[in-house]
Amino acid sequence: MPARDSGAQVSRRTLGQRFSAYLAHHRQTLFDGLQQLGRQPLATFMTVAVIGIALALPAGALVLVNNARGLSAGWQGTARISLFLKNGLSDGTVQQLADSVRAHSGVAAVQVISAEQALVDFQRRSGFNDTLSLLGSNPLPAVLVVQPTAAYTAPAAAQQLAQSFGALPQVDQVRMDVQWLKRLQAILALLHRGVLIVAVLLAIAVVLIVGNTIRLEIENRRAEIEVSKLLGATDRFVRRPFLYHGAWYGLAGGVLAWILVLIGLALMGGPVDQLVGLYGSHFSLSGLGASGVLGLLAGGIVLGWLGSWLAVARHLRAIEPT
Amino acid sequence: MIEFHEVSKRYDGGNEALAGLSFTAERGEMLFVTGPSGAGKSTLLKLLALIERPSRGQIIVNGRNLGGLRRRQIPHYRRQVGVIFQDHKLLLERSVFDNVALPLVIGGVPRNEIPRRVGAALELVGLLHKERALPIQLSTGEQQRVGIARAVISRPPILIADEPTGNLDPELSYEVMRLFQRLNQVGITVLVASHDHNLIRRLGQRFISLRAGRLVPPELAGGAYAGT
Ligand SMILES: Nc1ncnc2c1ncn2[C@@H]1O[C@H](COP(=O)(O)OP(=O)(O)OP(=O)(O)O)[C@@H](O)[C@H]1O
Ligand SMILES: [Mg+2]
Numbered sequence: 001m002p003a004r005d006s007g008a009q010v011s012r013r014t015l016g017q018r019f020s021a022y023l024a025h026h027r028q029t030l031f032d033g034l035q036q037l038g039r040q041p042l043a044t045f046m047t048v049a050v051i052g053i054a055l056a057l058p059a060g061a062l063v064l065v066n067n068a069r070g071l072s073a074g075w076q077g078t079a080r081i082s083l084f085l086k087n088g089l090s091d092g093t094v095q096q097l098a099d100s101v102r103a104h105s106g107v108a109a110v111q112v113i114s115a116e117q118a119l120v121d122f123q124r125r126s127g128f129n130d131t132l133s134l135l136g137s138n139p140l141p142a143v144l145v146v147q148p149t150a151a152y153t154a155p156a157a158a159q160q161l162a163q164s165f166g167a168l169p170q171v172d173q174v175r176m177d178v179q180w181l182k183r184l185q186a187i188l189a190l191l192h193r194g195v196l197i198v199a200v201l202l203a204i205a206v207v208l209i210v211g212n213t214i215r216l217e218i219e220n221r222r223a224e225i226e227v228s229k230l231l232g233a234t235d236r237f238v239r240r241p242f243l244y245h246g247a248w249y250g251l252a253g254g255v256l257a258w259i260l261v262l263i264g265l266a267l268m269g270g271p272v273d274q275l276v277g278l279y280g281s282h283f284s285l286s287g288l289g290a291s292g293v294l295g296l297l298a299g300g301i302v303l304g305w306l307g308s309w310l311a312v313a314r315h316l317r318a319i320e321p322t
Numbered sequence: 323m324i325e326f327h328e329v330s331k332r333y334d335g336g337n338e339a340l341a342g343l344s345f346t347a348e349r350g351e352m353l354f355v356t357g358p359s360g361a362g363k364s365t366l367l368k369l370l371a372l373i374e375r376p377s378r379g380q381i382i383v384n385g386r387n388l389g390g391l392r393r394r395q396i397p398h399y400r401r402q403v404g405v406i407f408q409d410h411k412l413l414l415e416r417s418v419f420d421n422v423a424l425p426l427v428i429g430g431v432p433r434n435e436i437p438r439r440v441g442a443a444l445e446l447v448g449l450l451h452k453e454r455a456l457p458i459q460l461s462t463g464e465q466q467r468v469g470i471a472r473a474v475i476s477r478p479p480i481l482i483a484d485e486p487t488g489n490l491d492p493e494l495s496y497e498v499m500r501l502f503q504r505l506n507q508v509g510i511t512v513l514v515a516s517h518d519h520n521l522i523r524r525l526g527q528r529f530i531s532l533r534a535g536r537l538v539p540p541e542l543a544g545g546a547y548a549g550t
Pocket of ligand 2: 365484
Protein backbone atom coordinates (compact mmCIF):
# COMPACT_ATOMS: atom_id res chain seq x y z
CA MET A 1 0.00 0.00 0.00
CA PRO A 2 1.58 3.30 -1.04
CA ALA A 3 1.79 5.70 1.85
CA ARG A 4 0.36 9.19 1.79
CA ASP A 5 3.64 10.96 1.16
CA SER A 6 3.24 11.56 -2.53
CA GLY A 7 4.68 14.82 -3.85
CA ALA A 8 7.17 15.27 -1.05
CA GLN A 9 8.83 12.07 -2.20
CA VAL A 10 11.16 13.64 -4.71
CA SER A 11 12.50 16.43 -2.57
CA ARG A 12 13.07 14.24 0.47
CA ARG A 13 15.73 12.26 -1.32
CA THR A 14 19.16 13.80 -0.82
CA LEU A 15 20.93 15.49 -3.68
CA GLY A 16 23.65 12.83 -3.58
CA GLN A 17 21.15 10.00 -3.93
CA ARG A 18 19.44 11.74 -6.80
CA PHE A 19 22.72 12.37 -8.54
CA SER A 20 23.81 8.76 -8.21
CA ALA A 21 20.43 7.64 -9.55
CA TYR A 22 20.97 10.03 -12.42
CA LEU A 23 24.41 8.57 -13.11
CA ALA A 24 23.02 5.06 -12.85
CA HIS A 25 20.43 5.93 -15.45
CA HIS A 26 23.12 7.30 -17.73
CA ARG A 27 25.11 4.12 -17.36
CA GLN A 28 22.04 2.01 -17.91
CA THR A 29 21.07 3.91 -21.06
CA LEU A 30 24.60 3.71 -22.34
CA PHE A 31 24.65 -0.08 -22.21
CA ASP A 32 21.02 -0.46 -23.24
CA GLY A 33 22.07 1.34 -26.39
CA LEU A 34 24.80 -1.19 -26.99
CA GLN A 35 22.40 -4.07 -26.43
CA GLN A 36 19.96 -2.58 -28.86
CA LEU A 37 22.63 -2.39 -31.54
CA GLY A 38 23.17 -6.11 -31.02
CA ARG A 39 19.49 -6.85 -31.43
CA GLN A 40 19.51 -6.15 -35.16
CA PRO A 41 22.99 -7.28 -36.13
CA LEU A 42 22.62 -6.98 -39.90
CA ALA A 43 21.12 -3.50 -39.98
CA THR A 44 23.61 -2.34 -37.36
CA PHE A 45 26.50 -3.84 -39.26
CA MET A 46 25.49 -2.13 -42.49
CA THR A 47 25.25 1.27 -40.84
CA VAL A 48 28.56 0.75 -39.06
CA ALA A 49 30.18 -0.45 -42.31
CA VAL A 50 29.08 2.66 -44.18
CA ILE A 51 30.41 4.89 -41.39
CA GLY A 52 33.63 2.88 -41.18
CA ILE A 53 34.31 3.13 -44.90
CA ALA A 54 33.45 6.81 -44.98
CA LEU A 55 35.94 7.43 -42.16
CA ALA A 56 38.60 5.02 -43.44
CA LEU A 57 38.89 6.65 -46.88
CA PRO A 58 40.08 10.07 -45.76
CA ALA A 59 42.02 8.62 -42.82
CA GLY A 60 43.89 6.21 -45.11
CA ALA A 61 44.50 8.89 -47.72
CA LEU A 62 45.84 11.23 -45.05
CA VAL A 63 48.19 8.54 -43.79
CA LEU A 64 49.55 8.04 -47.31
CA VAL A 65 49.98 11.74 -48.00
CA ASN A 66 51.69 12.22 -44.66
CA ASN A 67 54.02 9.32 -45.42
CA ALA A 68 54.91 10.85 -48.76
CA ARG A 69 55.51 14.19 -47.10
CA GLY A 70 57.74 12.63 -44.48
CA LEU A 71 59.63 10.79 -47.17
CA SER A 72 60.18 13.89 -49.30
CA ALA A 73 61.27 15.86 -46.25
CA GLY A 74 63.92 13.18 -45.71
CA TRP A 75 65.09 13.54 -49.28
CA GLN A 76 65.72 17.19 -48.76
CA GLY A 77 68.74 16.17 -46.73
CA THR A 78 70.29 14.84 -49.91
CA ALA A 79 69.38 17.85 -52.00
CA ARG A 80 72.51 18.84 -53.83
CA ILE A 81 73.66 21.80 -55.87
CA SER A 82 75.76 21.08 -58.95
CA LEU A 83 78.02 23.89 -60.14
CA PHE A 84 79.04 23.36 -63.80
CA LEU A 85 82.25 25.31 -64.29
CA LYS A 86 83.37 27.07 -67.42
CA ASN A 87 85.48 25.03 -69.83
CA GLY A 88 89.21 25.26 -69.83
CA LEU A 89 89.83 25.99 -66.15
CA SER A 90 93.02 24.51 -64.77
CA ASP A 91 92.90 21.86 -62.09
CA GLY A 92 94.49 24.29 -59.67
CA THR A 93 91.81 26.92 -60.26
CA VAL A 94 89.11 24.29 -59.79
CA GLN A 95 90.66 23.17 -56.50
CA GLN A 96 90.91 26.76 -55.33
CA LEU A 97 87.31 27.43 -56.18
CA ALA A 98 86.28 24.26 -54.38
CA ASP A 99 88.08 25.43 -51.26
CA SER A 100 86.43 28.83 -51.30
CA VAL A 101 82.98 27.24 -51.79
CA ARG A 102 83.71 24.82 -48.97
CA ALA A 103 84.44 27.81 -46.73
CA HIS A 104 80.84 29.04 -47.04
CA SER A 105 78.88 28.51 -43.82
CA GLY A 106 75.99 26.89 -45.70
CA VAL A 107 78.14 24.17 -47.22
CA ALA A 108 78.71 20.82 -45.59
CA ALA A 109 80.84 19.18 -48.28
CA VAL A 110 82.10 19.76 -51.77
CA GLN A 111 82.95 17.01 -54.18
CA VAL A 112 85.13 17.88 -57.16
CA ILE A 113 84.53 16.09 -60.44
CA SER A 114 87.28 17.13 -62.79
CA ALA A 115 86.64 17.34 -66.54
CA GLU A 116 88.67 14.14 -67.06
CA GLN A 117 86.81 12.30 -64.36
CA ALA A 118 83.52 13.43 -65.89
CA LEU A 119 84.57 12.12 -69.25
CA VAL A 120 85.60 8.75 -67.87
CA ASP A 121 82.33 8.44 -66.00
CA PHE A 122 80.40 9.35 -69.09
CA GLN A 123 82.27 6.91 -71.30
CA ARG A 124 81.75 4.11 -68.86
CA ARG A 125 78.08 4.81 -68.49
CA SER A 126 77.18 5.65 -72.08
CA GLY A 127 79.42 3.34 -74.01
CA PHE A 128 80.17 6.17 -76.51
CA ASN A 129 83.86 5.37 -76.20
CA ASP A 130 84.87 5.79 -79.78
CA THR A 131 82.69 8.72 -80.68
CA LEU A 132 84.09 10.81 -77.86
CA SER A 133 87.69 10.01 -78.70
CA LEU A 134 86.95 11.33 -82.20
CA LEU A 135 86.22 14.74 -80.71
CA GLY A 136 89.82 15.11 -79.71
CA SER A 137 89.19 17.53 -76.88
CA ASN A 138 87.06 16.96 -73.81
CA PRO A 139 83.72 18.75 -74.18
CA LEU A 140 82.70 18.19 -70.55
CA PRO A 141 83.21 20.81 -67.87
CA ALA A 142 84.43 20.22 -64.34
CA VAL A 143 81.65 20.04 -61.76
CA LEU A 144 81.50 20.95 -58.07
CA VAL A 145 78.83 18.96 -56.23
CA VAL A 146 77.84 21.00 -53.20
CA GLN A 147 76.10 19.38 -50.23
CA PRO A 148 74.40 22.11 -48.16
CA THR A 149 74.33 21.97 -44.35
CA ALA A 150 71.08 20.97 -42.65
CA ALA A 151 70.17 24.64 -42.20
CA TYR A 152 70.31 25.18 -45.95
CA THR A 153 68.44 22.15 -47.19
CA ALA A 154 65.00 23.78 -47.17
CA PRO A 155 64.13 24.67 -50.78
CA ALA A 156 64.15 28.44 -50.27
CA ALA A 157 67.50 28.49 -48.45
CA ALA A 158 69.11 26.11 -50.93
CA GLN A 159 67.84 28.31 -53.74
CA GLN A 160 69.58 31.31 -52.16
CA LEU A 161 72.80 29.37 -51.82
CA ALA A 162 72.64 28.30 -55.45
CA GLN A 163 72.11 31.87 -56.59
CA SER A 164 75.12 33.18 -54.72
CA PHE A 165 77.33 30.45 -56.26
CA GLY A 166 75.84 31.11 -59.68
CA ALA A 167 77.20 34.65 -59.48
CA LEU A 168 80.81 33.39 -59.29
CA PRO A 169 82.68 34.17 -62.56
CA GLN A 170 84.04 30.63 -62.95
CA VAL A 171 80.60 29.07 -62.74
CA ASP A 172 78.81 28.50 -66.00
CA GLN A 173 75.57 26.90 -64.80
CA VAL A 174 73.94 25.96 -61.55
CA ARG A 175 71.55 23.08 -61.26
CA MET A 176 69.61 22.32 -58.15
CA ASP A 177 68.34 18.85 -57.44
CA VAL A 178 65.60 20.34 -55.27
CA GLN A 179 63.51 21.71 -58.10
CA TRP A 180 61.55 18.51 -58.60
CA LEU A 181 61.32 18.13 -54.83
CA LYS A 182 59.65 21.49 -54.59
CA ARG A 183 57.16 20.44 -57.21
CA LEU A 184 56.53 17.16 -55.46
CA GLN A 185 55.94 18.97 -52.19
CA ALA A 186 53.55 21.38 -53.85
CA ILE A 187 51.65 18.45 -55.31
CA LEU A 188 51.57 16.75 -51.91
CA ALA A 189 50.27 19.93 -50.28
CA LEU A 190 47.55 20.04 -52.89
CA LEU A 191 46.69 16.39 -52.29
CA HIS A 192 46.62 17.02 -48.57
CA ARG A 193 44.17 19.86 -49.03
CA GLY A 194 42.05 17.72 -51.35
CA VAL A 195 41.93 14.90 -48.83
CA LEU A 196 40.82 17.34 -46.14
CA ILE A 197 37.99 18.59 -48.32
CA VAL A 198 36.88 15.04 -49.07
CA ALA A 199 37.12 14.30 -45.34
CA VAL A 200 34.76 17.15 -44.53
CA LEU A 201 32.27 15.94 -47.13
CA LEU A 202 32.44 12.37 -45.84
CA ALA A 203 32.05 13.61 -42.27
CA ILE A 204 28.84 15.32 -43.32
CA ALA A 205 27.77 12.07 -44.95
CA VAL A 206 28.39 10.22 -41.68
CA VAL A 207 26.28 12.75 -39.78
CA LEU A 208 23.44 12.28 -42.26
CA ILE A 209 23.69 8.48 -42.17
CA VAL A 210 23.54 8.37 -38.40
CA GLY A 211 20.76 10.98 -38.42
CA ASN A 212 18.68 8.87 -40.76
CA THR A 213 19.29 5.68 -38.79
CA ILE A 214 18.28 7.37 -35.56
CA ARG A 215 15.22 8.85 -37.24
CA LEU A 216 14.05 5.34 -38.13
CA GLU A 217 14.73 4.23 -34.59
CA ILE A 218 12.69 7.09 -33.16
CA GLU A 219 9.88 6.04 -35.47
CA ASN A 220 10.15 2.44 -34.24
CA ARG A 221 10.06 3.46 -30.61
CA ARG A 222 7.26 5.93 -30.97
CA ALA A 223 5.00 4.16 -28.48
CA GLU A 224 7.74 4.05 -25.89
CA ILE A 225 8.45 7.76 -26.31
CA GLU A 226 4.78 8.66 -26.03
CA VAL A 227 4.25 6.61 -22.91
CA SER A 228 7.41 7.92 -21.28
CA LYS A 229 6.30 11.48 -21.91
CA LEU A 230 2.88 10.68 -20.44
CA LEU A 231 4.55 9.38 -17.31
CA GLY A 232 6.47 12.61 -16.91
CA ALA A 233 9.71 11.99 -18.79
CA THR A 234 11.60 15.15 -19.61
CA ASP A 235 12.89 15.87 -23.11
CA ARG A 236 16.40 15.13 -21.87
CA PHE A 237 15.38 11.73 -20.56
CA VAL A 238 13.73 10.78 -23.84
CA ARG A 239 16.61 12.13 -25.88
CA ARG A 240 19.45 10.47 -23.98
CA PRO A 241 19.24 6.90 -25.30
CA PHE A 242 19.17 8.10 -28.89
CA LEU A 243 22.21 10.31 -28.39
CA TYR A 244 24.12 7.44 -26.82
CA HIS A 245 22.99 5.24 -29.64
CA GLY A 246 24.38 7.62 -32.22
CA ALA A 247 27.66 7.85 -30.32
CA TRP A 248 27.94 4.04 -30.27
CA TYR A 249 27.43 3.93 -34.02
CA GLY A 250 30.15 6.53 -34.44
CA LEU A 251 32.57 4.71 -32.15
CA ALA A 252 31.96 1.38 -33.88
CA GLY A 253 32.45 3.10 -37.25
CA GLY A 254 35.69 4.62 -36.00
CA VAL A 255 37.00 1.24 -34.84
CA LEU A 256 36.10 -0.30 -38.18
CA ALA A 257 37.84 2.54 -40.02
CA TRP A 258 40.94 1.94 -37.91
CA ILE A 259 40.92 -1.75 -38.81
CA LEU A 260 40.44 -0.93 -42.50
CA VAL A 261 43.39 1.48 -42.47
CA LEU A 262 45.55 -1.16 -40.75
CA ILE A 263 44.61 -3.73 -43.38
CA GLY A 264 45.28 -1.25 -46.17
CA LEU A 265 48.71 -0.39 -44.81
CA ALA A 266 49.58 -4.06 -44.38
CA LEU A 267 48.62 -4.71 -48.00
CA MET A 268 50.78 -1.80 -49.19
CA GLY A 269 53.77 -2.75 -47.04
CA GLY A 270 55.19 -5.28 -49.56
CA PRO A 271 55.11 -3.07 -52.67
CA VAL A 272 56.49 -0.13 -50.69
CA ASP A 273 59.45 -2.22 -49.53
CA GLN A 274 60.13 -3.19 -53.14
CA LEU A 275 59.95 0.39 -54.35
CA VAL A 276 62.17 1.67 -51.58
CA GLY A 277 64.60 -1.19 -52.18
CA LEU A 278 65.08 0.08 -55.74
CA TYR A 279 66.38 3.36 -54.35
CA GLY A 280 68.55 1.55 -51.87
CA SER A 281 67.13 3.53 -48.96
CA HIS A 282 65.34 2.63 -45.75
CA PHE A 283 61.74 3.54 -45.33
CA SER A 284 58.69 1.90 -43.84
CA LEU A 285 55.12 3.19 -43.90
CA SER A 286 54.07 4.79 -40.65
CA GLY A 287 50.48 4.18 -39.53
CA LEU A 288 47.89 6.40 -37.90
CA GLY A 289 49.86 6.79 -34.70
CA ALA A 290 48.25 7.06 -31.27
CA SER A 291 46.90 10.54 -31.88
CA GLY A 292 45.55 9.48 -35.26
CA VAL A 293 43.71 6.53 -33.75
CA LEU A 294 42.34 8.67 -30.93
CA GLY A 295 41.29 11.31 -33.44
CA LEU A 296 39.53 8.71 -35.58
CA LEU A 297 37.61 7.23 -32.63
CA ALA A 298 36.78 10.59 -31.08
CA GLY A 299 35.79 11.93 -34.48
CA GLY A 300 33.49 8.94 -34.99
CA ILE A 301 31.84 9.50 -31.61
CA VAL A 302 31.37 13.22 -32.19
CA LEU A 303 29.92 12.72 -35.67
CA GLY A 304 27.57 9.98 -34.43
CA TRP A 305 26.44 12.15 -31.54
CA LEU A 306 25.90 15.08 -33.88
CA GLY A 307 23.90 12.99 -36.33
CA SER A 308 21.59 11.66 -33.66
CA TRP A 309 21.29 15.15 -32.19
CA LEU A 310 19.98 16.42 -35.52
CA ALA A 311 17.46 13.58 -35.78
CA VAL A 312 16.36 13.98 -32.19
CA ALA A 313 15.97 17.76 -32.47
CA ARG A 314 13.81 17.38 -35.54
CA HIS A 315 11.65 14.41 -34.67
CA LEU A 316 11.41 13.92 -30.92
CA ARG A 317 9.48 17.06 -30.14
CA ALA A 318 6.86 16.16 -32.70
CA ILE A 319 5.95 13.01 -30.80
CA GLU A 320 3.39 13.98 -28.21
CA PRO A 321 0.97 11.68 -26.43
CA THR A 322 -2.57 11.51 -27.81
CA MET B 323 -7.60 19.92 -5.58
CA ILE B 324 -9.13 19.84 -9.05
CA GLU B 325 -11.24 22.75 -10.30
CA PHE B 326 -12.85 23.17 -13.73
CA HIS B 327 -14.10 26.66 -14.53
CA GLU B 328 -16.32 26.95 -17.60
CA VAL B 329 -14.09 24.58 -19.51
CA SER B 330 -14.85 23.98 -23.18
CA LYS B 331 -12.99 21.74 -25.56
CA ARG B 332 -13.56 21.83 -29.27
CA TYR B 333 -11.51 19.35 -31.30
CA ASP B 334 -10.05 20.29 -34.65
CA GLY B 335 -12.77 18.37 -36.42
CA GLY B 336 -15.32 20.80 -34.96
CA ASN B 337 -16.61 18.38 -32.31
CA GLU B 338 -17.41 20.16 -29.09
CA ALA B 339 -16.51 17.50 -26.54
CA LEU B 340 -16.93 19.71 -23.46
CA ALA B 341 -19.12 22.81 -23.27
CA GLY B 342 -18.65 25.17 -20.34
CA LEU B 343 -18.03 22.49 -17.75
CA SER B 344 -17.52 23.54 -14.11
CA PHE B 345 -16.98 21.27 -11.12
CA THR B 346 -14.65 20.81 -8.18
CA ALA B 347 -13.05 17.76 -6.56
CA GLU B 348 -11.74 18.46 -3.08
CA ARG B 349 -8.36 17.30 -1.84
CA GLY B 350 -8.60 13.69 -0.73
CA GLU B 351 -11.93 13.22 -2.44
CA MET B 352 -12.97 10.33 -4.68
CA LEU B 353 -15.19 11.44 -7.53
CA PHE B 354 -16.76 9.48 -10.37
CA VAL B 355 -17.47 10.97 -13.78
CA THR B 356 -20.23 9.16 -15.56
CA GLY B 357 -22.19 9.56 -18.76
CA PRO B 358 -22.92 7.78 -22.04
CA SER B 359 -20.33 7.08 -24.70
CA GLY B 360 -19.17 10.30 -26.34
CA ALA B 361 -20.23 12.44 -23.38
CA GLY B 362 -16.72 13.80 -22.92
CA LYS B 363 -15.36 11.72 -20.03
CA SER B 364 -12.09 10.82 -21.71
CA THR B 365 -11.70 14.40 -22.90
CA LEU B 366 -12.03 15.63 -19.33
CA LEU B 367 -9.29 13.28 -18.15
CA LYS B 368 -7.04 14.13 -21.11
CA LEU B 369 -7.26 17.79 -20.16
CA LEU B 370 -6.14 16.84 -16.66
CA ALA B 371 -3.20 14.82 -18.00
CA LEU B 372 -2.27 17.72 -20.32
CA ILE B 373 -2.69 15.51 -23.35
CA GLU B 374 -5.17 18.06 -24.63
CA ARG B 375 -5.55 21.76 -23.90
CA PRO B 376 -8.93 23.42 -23.29
CA SER B 377 -10.33 25.74 -25.95
CA ARG B 378 -11.81 27.95 -23.24
CA GLY B 379 -11.98 28.09 -19.45
CA GLN B 380 -9.52 27.30 -16.72
CA ILE B 381 -8.38 24.16 -14.96
CA ILE B 382 -6.73 24.49 -11.57
CA VAL B 383 -4.93 21.51 -10.06
CA ASN B 384 -3.34 21.66 -6.66
CA GLY B 385 -3.52 25.44 -6.80
CA ARG B 386 -1.83 25.69 -10.21
CA ASN B 387 -3.52 26.94 -13.33
CA LEU B 388 -2.71 24.39 -16.03
CA GLY B 389 -3.01 27.07 -18.71
CA GLY B 390 0.02 28.79 -17.20
CA LEU B 391 2.30 25.75 -17.33
CA ARG B 392 5.22 26.04 -19.71
CA ARG B 393 6.39 23.18 -21.86
CA ARG B 394 9.31 22.37 -19.60
CA GLN B 395 7.08 22.26 -16.53
CA ILE B 396 4.78 19.64 -18.01
CA PRO B 397 6.89 16.56 -17.12
CA HIS B 398 7.03 17.53 -13.48
CA TYR B 399 3.28 18.14 -13.41
CA ARG B 400 2.58 14.77 -15.02
CA ARG B 401 4.54 12.98 -12.29
CA GLN B 402 2.02 14.35 -9.80
CA VAL B 403 -0.87 12.73 -11.62
CA GLY B 404 -1.12 8.97 -11.97
CA VAL B 405 -3.15 8.12 -15.05
CA ILE B 406 -4.88 4.85 -15.91
CA PHE B 407 -5.76 4.88 -19.58
CA GLN B 408 -8.78 3.42 -21.31
CA ASP B 409 -6.39 1.55 -23.65
CA HIS B 410 -3.89 1.01 -20.79
CA LYS B 411 -0.88 2.12 -22.95
CA LEU B 412 1.55 -0.56 -21.81
CA LEU B 413 4.82 -1.12 -23.66
CA LEU B 414 4.28 -4.42 -25.41
CA GLU B 415 7.92 -5.48 -25.76
CA ARG B 416 8.72 -4.79 -22.12
CA SER B 417 8.03 -7.10 -19.22
CA VAL B 418 5.39 -6.31 -16.63
CA PHE B 419 8.20 -5.45 -14.24
CA ASP B 420 9.76 -2.95 -16.65
CA ASN B 421 6.39 -1.37 -17.41
CA VAL B 422 5.58 -0.83 -13.77
CA ALA B 423 9.11 0.38 -13.00
CA LEU B 424 9.08 3.01 -15.76
CA PRO B 425 7.72 5.92 -13.66
CA LEU B 426 10.41 5.25 -11.05
CA VAL B 427 13.17 5.22 -13.67
CA ILE B 428 11.81 8.45 -15.13
CA GLY B 429 11.61 9.97 -11.65
CA GLY B 430 15.23 9.09 -10.91
CA VAL B 431 14.52 6.68 -8.06
CA PRO B 432 17.69 4.79 -7.00
CA ARG B 433 17.95 1.43 -8.74
CA ASN B 434 18.21 -0.65 -5.63
CA GLU B 435 14.86 0.73 -4.46
CA ILE B 436 13.03 -0.21 -7.64
CA PRO B 437 12.46 -4.00 -7.30
CA ARG B 438 10.97 -3.66 -3.84
CA ARG B 439 8.57 -0.93 -4.90
CA VAL B 440 7.57 -2.70 -8.12
CA GLY B 441 6.89 -5.81 -6.04
CA ALA B 442 4.71 -3.82 -3.66
CA ALA B 443 2.74 -2.21 -6.49
CA LEU B 444 2.19 -5.55 -8.25
CA GLU B 445 1.12 -7.17 -5.03
CA LEU B 446 -1.43 -4.41 -4.62
CA VAL B 447 -3.12 -5.47 -7.86
CA GLY B 448 -2.54 -9.19 -7.26
CA LEU B 449 -0.07 -9.73 -10.11
CA LEU B 450 3.20 -10.32 -8.28
CA HIS B 451 3.54 -13.73 -9.95
CA LYS B 452 3.36 -12.17 -13.45
CA GLU B 453 6.38 -9.92 -12.95
CA ARG B 454 8.37 -11.52 -15.78
CA ALA B 455 5.50 -11.85 -18.26
CA LEU B 456 5.01 -9.69 -21.33
CA PRO B 457 1.77 -7.71 -21.55
CA ILE B 458 0.49 -9.79 -24.48
CA GLN B 459 0.74 -12.88 -22.30
CA LEU B 460 -1.79 -11.35 -19.92
CA SER B 461 -5.57 -11.18 -20.11
CA THR B 462 -7.12 -7.79 -20.82
CA GLY B 463 -8.13 -7.44 -17.19
CA GLU B 464 -4.61 -8.27 -16.02
CA GLN B 465 -3.21 -5.68 -18.42
CA GLN B 466 -5.57 -3.13 -16.94
CA ARG B 467 -4.28 -3.96 -13.47
CA VAL B 468 -0.67 -3.60 -14.59
CA GLY B 469 -1.68 -0.13 -15.77
CA ILE B 470 -3.05 0.56 -12.29
CA ALA B 471 0.16 -0.62 -10.64
CA ARG B 472 2.15 1.67 -12.91
CA ALA B 473 -0.11 4.64 -12.09
CA VAL B 474 0.21 4.28 -8.33
CA ILE B 475 3.85 3.22 -7.99
CA SER B 476 5.25 6.73 -7.79
CA ARG B 477 2.64 7.60 -5.13
CA PRO B 478 1.12 10.57 -6.95
CA PRO B 479 -1.21 12.84 -4.97
CA ILE B 480 -3.79 12.59 -7.75
CA LEU B 481 -4.99 9.48 -9.53
CA ILE B 482 -7.21 9.63 -12.60
CA ALA B 483 -8.61 6.54 -14.30
CA ASP B 484 -10.46 6.19 -17.60
CA GLU B 485 -12.81 3.20 -17.59
CA PRO B 486 -10.46 1.19 -15.37
CA THR B 487 -12.96 -1.64 -15.17
CA GLY B 488 -14.08 -1.63 -18.78
CA ASN B 489 -12.72 -5.10 -19.39
CA LEU B 490 -13.21 -6.68 -16.01
CA ASP B 491 -15.93 -9.00 -14.75
CA PRO B 492 -18.24 -7.56 -12.09
CA GLU B 493 -16.38 -9.17 -9.21
CA LEU B 494 -12.96 -7.97 -10.36
CA SER B 495 -14.43 -4.55 -11.18
CA TYR B 496 -15.63 -4.27 -7.64
CA GLU B 497 -12.21 -5.34 -6.34
CA VAL B 498 -10.44 -2.70 -8.42
CA MET B 499 -12.84 0.01 -7.28
CA ARG B 500 -12.32 -1.07 -3.67
CA LEU B 501 -8.60 -0.70 -4.33
CA PHE B 502 -9.17 2.88 -5.50
CA GLN B 503 -11.19 3.50 -2.35
CA ARG B 504 -8.32 2.24 -0.21
CA LEU B 505 -5.87 4.51 -2.08
CA ASN B 506 -8.32 7.35 -1.55
CA GLN B 507 -8.47 6.58 2.15
CA VAL B 508 -4.73 7.16 2.49
CA GLY B 509 -5.23 10.64 1.05
CA ILE B 510 -4.95 10.34 -2.73
CA THR B 511 -7.48 12.38 -4.70
CA VAL B 512 -9.14 9.96 -7.14
CA LEU B 513 -11.12 10.78 -10.26
CA VAL B 514 -12.64 7.83 -12.13
CA ALA B 515 -14.51 7.94 -15.44
CA SER B 516 -16.97 5.06 -15.74
CA HIS B 517 -20.36 4.39 -17.27
CA ASP B 518 -21.03 1.53 -14.91
CA HIS B 519 -23.90 3.11 -12.93
CA ASN B 520 -24.63 -0.01 -10.96
CA LEU B 521 -21.10 -0.24 -9.70
CA ILE B 522 -21.00 3.45 -8.74
CA ARG B 523 -24.25 3.07 -6.79
CA ARG B 524 -22.95 -0.04 -5.08
CA LEU B 525 -19.87 1.87 -3.96
CA GLY B 526 -21.97 4.78 -2.74
CA GLN B 527 -19.43 7.26 -4.05
CA ARG B 528 -20.04 10.85 -5.14
CA PHE B 529 -20.32 11.34 -8.91
CA ILE B 530 -20.97 13.93 -11.62
CA SER B 531 -22.84 13.05 -14.77
CA LEU B 532 -22.02 14.33 -18.26
CA ARG B 533 -24.07 14.40 -21.41
CA ALA B 534 -22.76 15.96 -24.65
CA GLY B 535 -20.05 17.77 -22.75
CA ARG B 536 -22.36 19.34 -20.13
CA LEU B 537 -23.26 18.50 -16.56
CA VAL B 538 -26.58 16.76 -16.25
CA PRO B 539 -28.73 18.64 -13.68
CA PRO B 540 -29.02 16.80 -10.36
CA GLU B 541 -32.77 16.16 -10.56
CA LEU B 542 -32.22 14.13 -13.73
CA ALA B 543 -29.09 12.31 -12.62
CA GLY B 544 -30.31 10.71 -9.41
CA GLY B 545 -28.16 8.88 -6.89
CA ALA B 546 -25.44 10.53 -4.87
CA TYR B 547 -25.17 13.42 -7.28
CA ALA B 548 -22.51 15.99 -6.67
CA GLY B 549 -22.44 18.74 -9.29
CA THR B 550 -21.26 22.22 -8.36
N1 LIG C 1 -9.05 13.49 -31.03
C1 LIG C 1 -10.34 13.81 -31.30
N2 LIG C 1 -10.62 14.54 -32.41
C2 LIG C 1 -11.89 14.90 -32.69
N3 LIG C 1 -12.93 14.59 -31.93
C3 LIG C 1 -12.72 13.87 -30.81
C4 LIG C 1 -11.41 13.44 -30.44
N4 LIG C 1 -11.49 12.76 -29.28
C5 LIG C 1 -12.80 12.75 -28.94
N5 LIG C 1 -13.54 13.40 -29.84
C6 LIG C 1 -14.98 13.63 -29.79
O1 LIG C 1 -15.31 14.22 -28.55
C7 LIG C 1 -16.47 13.67 -28.00
C8 LIG C 1 -16.16 13.16 -26.61
O2 LIG C 1 -15.27 12.09 -26.68
P1 LIG C 1 -14.73 11.35 -25.40
O3 LIG C 1 -13.68 10.39 -25.84
O4 LIG C 1 -14.36 12.35 -24.40
O5 LIG C 1 -16.03 10.55 -24.92
P2 LIG C 1 -16.18 9.51 -23.73
O6 LIG C 1 -17.17 10.06 -22.81
O7 LIG C 1 -14.86 9.17 -23.17
O8 LIG C 1 -16.76 8.25 -24.49
P3 LIG C 1 -16.51 6.68 -24.18
O9 LIG C 1 -17.38 6.32 -23.04
O10 LIG C 1 -16.96 6.01 -25.45
O11 LIG C 1 -15.08 6.52 -23.93
C9 LIG C 1 -16.93 12.59 -28.95
O12 LIG C 1 -17.99 13.12 -29.72
C10 LIG C 1 -15.74 12.32 -29.82
O13 LIG C 1 -16.14 12.03 -31.13
MG1 LIG D 1 -13.62 7.47 -23.16
